[in-house]
Amino acid sequence: MAKIISMSLDHGLLEEIDELQKSGFSGRSEIMRSGVKLLLDDMREKKELKDHTACVLIIEHEKQYEPVISKIIHKYQSVITTQIHNNVCKGKCLEVVVLHGDGKKISDLFSEIRTNRNIAYSKLIVP
Numbered sequence: 001m002a003k004i005i006s007m008s009l010d011h012g013l014l015e016e017i018d019e020l021q022k023s024g025f026s027g028r029s030e031i032m033r034s035g036v037k038l039l040l041d042d043m044r045e046k047k048e049l050k051d052h053t054a055c056v057l058i059i060e061h062e063k064q065y066e067p068v069i070s071k072i073i074h075k076y077q078s079v080i081t082t083q084i085h086n087n088v089c090k091g092k093c094l095e096v097v098v099l100h101g102d103g104k105k106i107s108d109l110f111s112e113i114r115t116n117r118n119i120a121y122s123k124l125i126v127p
Helices: 011-021 028-047 063-075 103-114
Strands: 052-062 080-087 092-102 119-125
Touching (some): 052 063, 052 103, 063 080, 063 092, 063 103, 103 119
Antiparallel strands (some): 052 092, 052 119, 080 092
């Protein structure tokens, strides 16, 4: 049996959801269910990294949080093979981090990055 929940969305996000609905979704609820399922599948995949693996981590953050990000990154140097830092525009930074090593450590790194409120965007790409 389905359970009804309420949630708050900013106006811009709600407009994007309504636009997405025009592409074939029956309603906002279907869009939200699809999005949650994708997120859960993605998080499950990242959480279950165990073996020796290689992947890429992309991080976007404001320049003022560079010391915070750097501190996290340094904790996981054993799985980082390459790190590219780029000051993009309007005080934003983009980090591209190539990871190779213990899947558990990589999973821990991503978890710490993903849950940090100072990070605007993060994506772990696992081939």
